[in-house]
Amino acid sequence: MLESAVTKKGQTTLPKPVRDILGVQAGDRVRYIVLDGEVRILPVRPIHRLFGVLKHDGPPVTVEEMEQAVADGASEE
Template identity: 55%
Template sequence: MQESTVTVKGQTTLPRDVRAALGLASGDRVRYIILEGEVRILKARSVKELQGMLARPGRKAVSLEAMDDAIAEGAAQSAGAER
């Protein structure tokens, strides 16, 4: 378990092992997620870094228009099922 001390200004130094686990370097930004009394620290990523994250080998990319059409079709089917 890693620990660090909080200063009077609310600052702390992330331990080396934590920085290594998150792949953090000087100047990187972190995000804090608070869930039920616990805090998770994540390396902040730019939108550009997310490109291709959901790509699957052998599957063709889907356009935004195709996604919108699929959402509209699913909504229409859902509305029909409720009747």
């Protein structure tokens, strides 16, 4: 179990193992979710860190093909 102190201003430092697990660095933001008296800390990912996260192995598609796929998916409901 990891601990950190809370300052008079209500600030704390995330221990290095926690920062490593969350993948946060200096200047990054975190989000706090409070559920049933417990707190979860989630990293807020800047948009530039999302580059390349989705992989596509097929050929590129056109905007028209994407619009048709959306229309086809909407008509299935």
